[in-house]
Amino acid sequence: MPHMTQRNRKLIGALLCVFSIVVWASLATSVYLAFPPELPWYVLIVYFIVAGMGWLLPAMAIIRWMAKPDVQA
Helix, strand or coil, X not given: CCCCCHHHHHHHHHHHHHHHHXXXXXXXXXXXXXXXXXXXXXXXXXXXXXXXXXXXXXXXXXXXXHCCCCCCC
């Protein structure tokens, strides 16, 4: 069975990154819309910071996978 090349991993990883960001933004927006409107601004700021950085962990895992060197035959 042939191994996946780094070039193929980069293509798949780029698509996965875009997909994961779209999914994360949709989830974060859905959660935000469920908040009661009378929440104080500082609670919203904390939420936006966490939600804005939440996509980094999956993206880091995908990028680490993309950057693996090819297996030498």
